[in-house]
Amino acid sequence: MTRRVDGWLLFSALFLLFLGWLMVTSASMEVAGSRYGNPFFFSIRHGIYVLMGLGLGLFIVLIPMRWWYDNSFVLLLMAFLLLLAVLVPGIGREINGSSRWISLGIVNLQPSELAKLFMMVYLAGYLVRRLDEVRNRWSGFIKPLAVMVFMGLLLIMEPDYGATVVILGSMLGMLFLSGVGMMRFILLLVATVSMAGMIAMMQPYRMKRLTTYFDPWSAQFDSGYQLTQALIAFGRGGWDGLGLGNSVQKLFYLPEAHTDFVFAILAEELGLIGALATLFIYGLLVFRMVHIARKAGETGLLFHCYTCFGLALVISAQVFINIGVNTGLLPTKGLTLPFMSYGGSSLLVSCVMVAITLRVDQETRLTLKERERLKEEKRAEYARKRY
Template sequence: MTRRIDGWLLFSSLFLLFLGWLMVTSASMEIAGSRYGNPFFFSIRHGIYLVMGLGLGLLVALVPIRWWYDNSFALLLTAFLLLIAVLLPGIGREVNGSSRWISLGIVNLQASELAKLFMVVYLSGYLVRRLDEVREHWSGFMKPLAVMGFMGLLLIMEPDYGATVVILGSMLGMLFLSGVGMKRFITLMLSTIAMAGFIALLQPYRMKRLTTYFDPWAAQFDSGYQLTQALIAFGRGGWDGLGLGNSVQKLFYLPEAHTDFVFAILAEELGLFGALITLFVYGLLIYRMFVIARKAGEHKLLFHCYVAFGLALVIAAQTFINIGVNTGLLPTKGLTLPFMSYGGSSLLISCVMVAICLRIDQETRHKVDLYEQKRAKYAQRYNR
């Protein structure tokens, strides 16, 4: 019998979760003390989210992957209803000009986080059912694109441009991995890039972010303030950092230090070495998810394969974008760092994604065991 769990995936996810709690605590103490009179306000809430995420992950790991397949359309419909609900007055909660949350008391549910998961599940089921049509005909290729386009429209209306990019990018990756023809894929890629550019030009604040991206220091105290302060944090960190808790930029210089820019505070306090170790662990986590997907595909578990690939792409895309924004590689965009940034919905869904991959790994190993047992029985009969 083989072991029942991917230890490296479990280790890397737990490492990032607890490192994230540590960094959120460090990055938020000053602002929490000033705003709420309790320096551990955000730390305590994040700890509660972490415990909830671990508990939810344990429950999800018990759910057979077949359940996700059978309910893929219902989950997609739920995602659309939530994305519509956040746009309705009295239901959606507006923060910093964006209506992305539904208040559930202890946690604000961010609809786009659920949409990422449910879209992966839906598209995986669609690819299993219509794989030949997707590979050979434009009709099979365009149907999921219409679904993604409608979801993207709802996200832009919130607005949540970052989630739109993550979902569309991850879904395009899934279509590419399914073996779609290069002609159709390249046409789709060019169309998506053109549409993204057009959307960026529609709103003046998005265009301002793009121009600031090329020279943030020219608008150091205006639209480039957040990025320049993040870059200063990286510069202060040097090779080995200022030491845990000794960040200067978190002292009201860098906005959203415990959410979107927690990686900049990590680099300032733990230095280049700490940042590289963190990147290595993210790479390990994503790599193990791809390995699980590949093994599932090798054993003809196509839905398992596509789900694991899709979840890996979502985490990889969101991690790349967040760290790219922190380092100035990409234009500034509000997007959490999976497993680490403060935020209940992001943390819970990250835990669920890992739990699903662990379940996929378990079911794949179980199928391998059954195959090995049957082969051993046939070998015994043949030897007799």
């Protein structure tokens, strides 16, 4: 009997989901107890998001990929409207100097998380409709980038530089995988890097982060504070860690320990072995997503293929950037770790991405099964005519 779900993909997603809940609980207890008088304040809220993510994922699996294809442009417009709304005073909620959230009562919606998903769905549909134009003409290549420029401007106005990098990097990856000419791709890459450098120099705090990146210990109690505290957490962890719940850095030393820097706390409590095991599970998750995308492409389901590739690129880029920031490999930037960091929008969208991939896998299997059935019918009909 043909399997109806990719077991390894589902296992890796659920493992990261519940490991994240465990680490958010451990990393936030002291902060939650101090702020709200309840050490499980963040844990309970994160648990609710986990349950919501599982429920939403079960619902998304039931939606045919045809619906996403037919509504890809509408979803893109919705993303732009939300990104515009978050900039409107009274609608957007400002936290730590950034206006990235829309308050919906008990929860906050982060439009940039939805923008990542909807942009990948739109670009997948665009590539299916205009693949020849994308491969052979500058116009087909530039059109989606013009859309990204507008979206990037809205994201930078929040500001959300991390989301801009993730979406742009994922778009470049999808265009490259679609077979665009190498010369055009290299020119675009050079232009993108140059533009990123110009944007970084426009704001003094971004330049400060870049200079601190090269020597964080020179500004240990200023702009390099978060990074140095994260590095101390990695150093304390050693090979096997201090044990679950025994982190020292979460005791008001490392800011945002349960959000952007939850991986540093994981490394401190579970050690290098636990950190590498977590990276392996992330690798397994992305590998299965890419495998499903390739299988869909070989079956001829191009929209399914491009969508899966795009979602895999978004998750892998966000994991790479977050862990790169935690370890000092990249300049400090606020970006959540998929499935693990505290944050409802990020967690829900991550669950939706996996659910869409499972739907792609299901439709690919059904398509292959239907083709095999038709082949068997043709063989049987040929045999009847022959004899």
